[in-house]
Amino acid sequence: MGGIPICAEPARSExxxxxxxxxSKNFGGIKALNGVWLRVLRGSVTGVIGPNGAGKTTFFNxxxxxxxxxxxRVLLDGRDITGLRAHQIARMGVSRTFQxxxxxxxxxxxxxxxxxxxxxxxxxxxxxxxxxxxxxxxKRKDSxxxxxxxxxxxxxxxxxxxxxxxxxxxxxxxxxAVAADPALLLLDEVTSGMTYQESMDIVERVRILRNKGCxxxxxxxxxxxxxxxxxxxxxxxxxxxxxxxxxLQVQRDPEVVEAYLGKDDQ
Amino acid sequence: MSPVIxxxxxxxxxxxxxxxxxxxxxxxxxxxxxxxxxGAYLSSVLTVTYGLNLNLALLISxxxxxxxxxxxxxxxxxxxxxxxxxxxxGLVEIFRVMFKNIPFxxxxxxxxxMVGTSLxxxxxxxxxxxxxxxxxxxxxLGWAMRAxxxxxxxxxMTGLNxxxxxxxxxxIGAAVAAIGxxxxxHYMFYIDPDAFGFHRxxxxxxxxxxGGQTMWGILVGVPIxxxxxxxxxxxxxxxxxxxxxxxxxIMNLRPQGMVxxxxxxxVHGRYSHMRGTRSQ
Amino acid sequence: MFLQxxxxxxxxxxxxxxxxxxxxxxxxxxxxxxxxxxxxxxxxGFVGLYVAVSLHQPILVSxxxxxxxxxxxxxxxxxxxxxxxxxxxxxxxxxATVGFALILSNLASLVSGAEPRMFPMEIDLGYLQIGDxxxxxxxxxxxxxxxxxxxxxxxxxxxTEIGRFMRAAAENVNLSRLVGIDIRQVTRIILILSxxxxxxxxxLVGMRMGKVSPFIGSTIGMKALxxxxxxxxxxxxxxxxxxxxxxxxxVLVVAYLSSAYVDGVVWVLLIMILLFRPSxxxxxxxxxxx
Numbered sequence: 001m002g003g004i005p006i007c008a009e010p011a012r013s014e015x016x017x018x019x020x021x022x023x024s025k026n027f028g029g030i031k032a033l034n035g036v037w038l039r040v041l042r043g044s045v046t047g048v049i050g051p052n053g054a055g056k057t058t059f060f061n062x063x064x065x066x067x068x069x070x071x072x073r074v075l076l077d078g079r080d081i082t083g084l085r086a087h088q089i090a091r092m093g094v095s096r097t098f099q100x101x102x103x104x105x106x107x108x109x110x111x112x113x114x115x116x117x118x119x120x121x122x123x124x125x126x127x128x129x130x131x132x133x134x135x136x137x138x139k140r141k142d143s144x145x146x147x148x149x150x151x152x153x154x155x156x157x158x159x160x161x162x163x164x165x166x167x168x169x170x171x172x173x174x175x176x177a178v179a180a181d182p183a184l185l186l187l188d189e190v191t192s193g194m195t196y197q198e199s200m201d202i203v204e205r206v207r208i209l210r211n212k213g214c215x216x217x218x219x220x221x222x223x224x225x226x227x228x229x230x231x232x233x234x235x236x237x238x239x240x241x242x243x244x245x246x247x248l249q250v251q252r253d254p255e256v257v258e259a260y261l262g263k264d265d266q
Numbered sequence: 267m268s269p270v271i272x273x274x275x276x277x278x279x280x281x282x283x284x285x286x287x288x289x290x291x292x293x294x295x296x297x298x299x300x301x302x303x304x305g306a307y308l309s310s311v312l313t314v315t316y317g318l319n320l321n322l323a324l325l326i327s328x329x330x331x332x333x334x335x336x337x338x339x340x341x342x343x344x345x346x347x348x349x350x351x352x353x354x355x356g357l358v359e360i361f362r363v364m365f366k367n368i369p370f371x372x373x374x375x376x377x378x379x380m381v382g383t384s385l386x387x388x389x390x391x392x393x394x395x396x397x398x399x400x401x402x403x404x405x406x407l408g409w410a411m412r413a414x415x416x417x418x419x420x421x422x423m424t425g426l427n428x429x430x431x432x433x434x435x436x437x438i439g440a441a442v443a444a445i446g447x448x449x450x451x452h453y454m455f456y457i458d459p460d461a462f463g464f465h466r467x468x469x470x471x472x473x474x475x476x477g478g479q480t481m482w483g484i485l486v487g488v489p490i491x492x493x494x495x496x497x498x499x500x501x502x503x504x505x506x507x508x509x510x511x512x513x514x515x516i517m518n519l520r521p522q523g524m525v526x527x528x529x530x531x532x533v534h535g536r537y538s539h540m541r542g543t544r545s546q
Numbered sequence: 547m548f549l550q551x552x553x554x555x556x557x558x559x560x561x562x563x564x565x566x567x568x569x570x571x572x573x574x575x576x577x578x579x580x581x582x583x584x585x586x587x588x589x590x591g592f593v594g595l596y597v598a599v600s601l602h603q604p605i606l607v608s609x610x611x612x613x614x615x616x617x618x619x620x621x622x623x624x625x626x627x628x629x630x631x632x633x634x635x636x637x638x639x640x641x642a643t644v645g646f647a648l649i650l651s652n653l654a655s656l657v658s659g660a661e662p663r664m665f666p667m668e669i670d671l672g673y674l675q676i677g678d679x680x681x682x683x684x685x686x687x688x689x690x691x692x693x694x695x696x697x698x699x700x701x702x703x704x705x706t707e708i709g710r711f712m713r714a715a716a717e718n719v720n721l722s723r724l725v726g727i728d729i730r731q732v733t734r735i736i737l738i739l740s741x742x743x744x745x746x747x748x749x750l751v752g753m754r755m756g757k758v759s760p761f762i763g764s765t766i767g768m769k770a771l772x773x774x775x776x777x778x779x780x781x782x783x784x785x786x787x788x789x790x791x792x793x794x795x796x797v798l799v800v801a802y803l804s805s806a807y808v809d810g811v812v813w814v815l816l817i818m819i820l821l822f823r824p825s826x827x828x829x830x831x832x833x834x835x836x
Contacts, residue, residue, distance in 0.1 A: 107413070127405045128401055352771065506652040511645065514626050
């Protein structure tokens with residue numbers, strides 16, 4: 001078995017964008033996550049894989065702040081974000097997409113991206129004193145359009161988000177997540193339901209984002225995607241991290257294979 | 267047509283806008299009657315008992331009601347949809363019981379003596395309120411509120427402080443309702459607690475729903491529903507029956523309302539296409 | 547004395563329970579809120595009054611007439627508010643019932659006058675005395691009727707085939723369509739049934755209070771809605787017991803505190819329940835998933 005040993009306490013380094021320390025999550029009697037330790041290097045693309053129900057989305061939910069862990073800590077760029085509210089974590093530079101597409105269906109494609117711009121952009125009472133026609137807003141609109149171009153949706157900027165095709169909606173979700181100029185991007189099965197061509201296109205987008213300095217965490221079932229873009233992969237099963245390593249190491253690991261396919265004699 | 271009708275149109279516009287502000291943010295709060303009553307009583311006491319200028323009284327009562335609204339918004343945050351609606355109905359009824367039991371403001375006997383409104387004054391406030399709502403819609407605050415309405419969880423995860431925004435919408439809604447209540451009190455010369463029961467909230471809800479939950483819808487719907495019963499003389503005593511029938515008809519025939527959002531968007535889109543600019 | 551107040555409270559409460567059960571039944575099985583239920587209850591009272599007083603029929607006949615009249619209203623309700631309304635707007639039937647309620651209560655007020663109509667004194671069945679406690683036979687029969695009703699509904703819903711159909715329809719509308727259960731038929735039956743029961747309750751309450759009033763539907767109706775929510779939205783038993791509890795509390799408040807605040811009591815309780823135990827006194831909790 002190759003890769004980093006599972007339960008050794010990881011040394012903290014300045015290169016870690018995200019550190020999860022013994023994160024557990026209970027729902028009533030169900031332990032969805034059980035003592036997960038993970039280090040995510042700055043500027044890397046890390047995959048989180050595992051069978052359905054392994055706790056991957058639960059992990060994302062905790063990192064992005066949808067709920068707090070029952071045990072353990074989460075550190076973002078050295079700062080303890082455990083238990084902070086989701087919008088605070090988002091403003092600190094964490095953006096995510098969702099396993100089931102969630103957009104603002106009755107807002108236009110452009111508006112969805114504009115709302116995603118939350119870093120240092122006022123959305124409260126203060127915004128009543130700013131004009132939507134001002135220079136700053138025009139610049140923000142330009143960057144939003146650039147993002148739409150980046151994901152190939154510039155032509156649809158005035159369409160209602162709810163009316164887009166499935167693949168386009170996924171790309172819009174990506175654009176909205178990137179609009180916040182995140183330091184850490186969480187992609188939850190972003191290629192789910194996409195064709196091979198569309199998935200590879202997403203791989204390119206992620207590559208470009210990584211080259212710009214963004215740290216990316218992806219939950220994926222598509223091993224092609226993982227192989228093409230991930231530097232490092234962690235495998236979860238039944239709420240525990242059972243292995244981590246490079247995509248190749250992980251793919252060959254017998255325990256990982258067993259987790260996905262079950263034991264031979266069953 | 268007598269100016270009385272137009273006064274009612276103006277007051278109903280303001281009240282419906284108050285409800286609209288809450289619904290805009292996805293908060294199905296029916297507390298408008300409670301805040302209307304609070305504004306009515308506060309401003310009435312200020313002008314009648316303390317001799318304040320009407321506009322000043324309106325501003326003060328609106329500010330106080332806003333604070334009350336903000337305080338009440340916090341527990342309300344935990345409630346969604348139907349539960350919020352019925353909890354706010356409860357709020358309205360609790361306020362009504364309170365109004366009935368404060369002898370200083372007349373209790374069940376009511377409070378009277380308010381004068382000082384005129385049609386231009388009422389419409390000055392209507393225009394102010396419309397400007398406020400328009401500005402909210404055309405600002406990032408409005409976008410944020412719409413986002414919360416459409417998917418609150420995602421809005422929160424996109425960096426919007428949903429708690430703060432919902433409290434803001436509650437507070438502004440309360441302040442606007444208080445203005446409507448104050449103008450109502452001073453136009454009617456007399457108020458009593460039963461004018462501010464849940465029936466009031468339901469009628470204002472009818473106005474909003476009939477219009478289609480858009481600003482244009484309110485501008486079209488409220489005058490129609492206020493003026494129509496007066497046009498047909500026999501309808502006078504049957505005004506409530508008329509409103510009930512309208513509600514049943516609308517829900518069967520055109521549940522999205524007279525001027526729903528997609529209609530506004532289509533017309534707006536066509537219009538700005540004509541102007542040669544890209545709609546936002 | 548305390549026991550007498552307790553008794554009075556239970557009797558008052560059974561009135562709330564009767565109306566609240568109507569709400570609960572419709573909501574629990576059809577996932578629909580019928581805010582016109584209070585008005586149907588009121589119509590029952592008026593029909594019964596007319597039959598008892600103007601047509602000089604015995605009480606049992608009046609109660610049946612009330613149930614029939616209210617059941618008819620229930621059918622009308624189903625046609626105007628539920629049958630043709632499209633499903634894309636979940637709030638639409640609810641708002642339509644609000645409109646229906648407005649029509650009913652105000653029409654009744656126009657026809658009969660806004661003031662309550664009195665029941666003549668002939669309808670007095672005497673008192674029962676147990677030690678120091680007095681119960682009017684009328685109140686007793688109303689209470690007994692209410693309890694029998696609630697037990698019967700509980701049994702029907704839990705045991706019989708209709709009950710099974712109804713529960714299946716509630717669980718999954720589309721699935722039950724596939725299996726062949728006609729949701730519209732079920733809706734119609736439930737609405738007529740609950741309206742008929744509401745109507746019967748209406749006449750009994752009218753007799754107990756000595757009068758029927760066009761606006762009693764909205765007053766009691768709103769409180770009964772609160773009772774339903776406090777008890778737990780889908781629990782018929784919740785509505786039953788909560789109604790009794792609220793009745794007792796209200797009577798005790800009037801007796802030992804003051805009558806001025808009594809109308810606010812149920813709403814204060816509602817808000818507290820919604821904040822601290824939103825599933826209701828008798829309901830079960832659910833978890834939100836992302």
